[in-house]
Amino acid sequence: MDMQGQRTLNASQQQAWNALNNPEILKACIPGCEKFEAVGDDTYLVTTAIKIGPVAARFSGKVTLTDIVPPTSYRLHFEAQGGVAGFGKGTSSVELKPLEHGCELHYTVHSSVGGKIAQLGQRLIDGAAKSLAEDFFKRFEAELERLYPTPEDISEAAEHDAAPDSGAGGTARSKADMPAWGWVLVVAGVAGFAWWVAR
Numbered sequence: 001m002d003m004q005g006q007r008t009l010n011a012s013q014q015q016a017w018n019a020l021n022n023p024e025i026l027k028a029c030i031p032g033c034e035k036f037e038a039v040g041d042d043t044y045l046v047t048t049a050i051k052i053g054p055v056a057a058r059f060s061g062k063v064t065l066t067d068i069v070p071p072t073s074y075r076l077h078f079e080a081q082g083g084v085a086g087f088g089k090g091t092s093s094v095e096l097k098p099l100e101h102g103c104e105l106h107y108t109v110h111s112s113v114g115g116k117i118a119q120l121g122q123r124l125i126d127g128a129a130k131s132l133a134e135d136f137f138k139r140f141e142a143e144l145e146r147l148y149p150t151p152e153d154i155s156e157a158a159e160h161d162a163a164p165d166s167g168a169g170g171t172a173r174s175k176a177d178m179p180a181w182g183w184v185l186v187v188a189g190v191a192g193f194a195w196w197v198a199r
Helices: 013-020 023-029 122-147 151-162 189-198
Strands: 002-009 033-040 043-052 055-069 073-081 087-098 103-114
Touching (some): 002 122, 013 023, 013 103
Antiparallel strands (some): 002 103, 043 055
């Protein structure tokens, strides 16, 4: 499977780079991720549980970063086993390009899989991969927003705090208080990992 894409982020190149290299943030953003643990220099053990159609499994594997050029780019190598559900391995590259406001994340993925997941219909696999990837990016973007609120976000939060509570039984959450439901692809390095697991 070959894939590429890009995403505009409302954070600086350095801020996005820091987030893409933070295991706790990645764990929170990858759908179904149960573990993203550093075990050596630029090497991580990853466990994630996913369900695609009738196939549900827990995949465990290793992610290694190479060709690291802070805060611009790196390559990600991954391999994982999901028992009878399947296995896979591949590489992904991630590049962050600064913009006048924020930055642009570019990623490519090359992977191969086998087992039950590889036998599912292509439409079902593509739909699940797209859903996982979108979920990851939403989680990552929301996490960046929480960590690095813009002046507009801060202003909106202040206006909200100053306004009387018109709700019955609770207050609405401001953007700055939003939990990490949103951002995960696949890093884009890890974005690639999320896409690959879906495939």
